[in-house]
Amino acid sequence: MDGSGFFYTHIKDIFMDITALFRITYGMYVIGTLDGERPTGCIVNTVLQVSAEPLIISVCVNKKNYTNGCIKKTGGFAISILSEQIDPDVIGKMGFNSGKDTDKFTDVAHVFTDDGCPRLVSGISAWLSCEVVESFEIEDYTVFYAKVNDSANDLHKPMTYDYYHRVVKGKTAPNAPTFVPPQAEQTVAIPVADKKQWICGTCAYTYSGGVPFENLPEDWRCPLCGRPKSGFKNE
Template sequence: MDPKAFFKLSYGVYIVSSSTDGKDGGCVINTMTQVTSSPARISIALNKNNFTLKLIETSGTFSGVVLAEAVEMDMIKRFGFQSGREASKYEDIPMGRDSLYNPYPTENVCSRFTCRVISSLDVGTHVLIIGEVVEAQVMDGTAQPLTYANYHLKKNGTTPPNAPSYQETTEKTVGYRCSVCGYILESDTLPDDFICPVCGKDASYFSKL
C-alpha cells in the first residue's frame, strides 16, 4: 500500500472548540465534513489524547470554524502545536461565543458552525463525532478557505502526530526533527541558535535523524 495516495485526498483546515466548567479549549483539525444537509450534520475526528475531545465529550457541544487562507501561522501554532491542558488557547485573541457557550476565533475565519453531539464512534486512535448543526454563519464572504494542500505548500506547515493524516516517513532523511511539531530541518548541522519555523522551539528540542 502506498501511503502517498492519501495525500491526494482534499482537506480543509479548521478549528474546533468547546467549553466545560469554565475551561475553554480548541484545536486545529483537517477532518470536519458535512455528512447530511437535512438535517444539517457535520462530522469531526479527534485523537483520543486530545484535550479538546475531553471537553466535547463532557459538554456535548462544539464549534467549528473554516480558516481563511490569510490566517497567520501563529494561529495554527497556538491551536495545533500545544495542549490545552497547559496552554490557554483563547487568551488575548479576538473571539466570540455561540448560543451554546462554545468559544470560536473571529479573525481570518470564513464561516462558523455550532453543533450538538448526537453520536460518536471509536475508530482506533481517534473518535469520530457526529454533530447536528444548530447555528451556521458566514463570517467573511470574500475570503478563500485554506486547504490542507496550501497549508503545506504556501505556509510550509507540518502535520502534528495527533492528526488523522499524520504518517511516519520511511524515507531516509539527513537532518534534525523537532520533538514538538515534527518539523524536519534537512541539514548536516544544527545551528545553536536555530528556532523552529513552525512551533518556535529552540535547538534543544531537535534530535538528529
C-alpha cells in the first residue's frame, strides 16, 4: 500500500492498482450439490449468465473446495440467489467450513429440485436448477457451464457482494477468486478504525455489535464461520 491509500501489486514488472477489481459487481449465492446422497455445497459470488438460448450460466469453483469434486460427480447443482434477509450464520456455515468435515445443510432449511440438488427455502431471492454441460480448468479453478432446467423467483431483494461487505461486514474466504488480503479490503470497503477491534482468527470477521465484546456470553460464536469467542483476537 502506498501513501495514497491504494493497494498495489507487482505483476511482471508492472505495478497495478488491484482495487480497480473491487469495482466489478457480483451477487451472493449458495451452490448446492450432492456428495452421494448427502447434500453439500458452498458460497460463491461468481455466477454469470452466459447465453439466453439455450439458457446457460457459469460458475467458478476452486479445485480445493470439496464442492468442486461433488459437482463433477453429480453433474449438476442448484443455485440459491441469496437475499438481504439471509441469516449470516448460513453464509458462515457454507463459506468458511468444508463439506468434507461437516454436514452443511443440517439446520439449514432446504428442499431438493427436480434435478435432485439442494436449494435453500428462506432468505433467498430466487433459485435455479442447473445441469453441467461443459467445464473448463483454469489455474486453481474450474469454470462450470450449466443449462438451467428449472427456476423460480421469490422477488426478495438480492444481496450484492458489496452489500455483504459494507452492511453485513462480511469477509471473503481465501478459496474465492475475488479474495484479497484483509489489509487491501479495508482500504476500500471498510474504514480502518483507530482503536483496537475484536477480529475472528478464522474468517477475519470484525465484531461490531452493541454489547461490548468482553460482555458477550462465553458460548457466543462468530456469526460468519462459527468460531468460538475464544478464537477472536484484539488488534
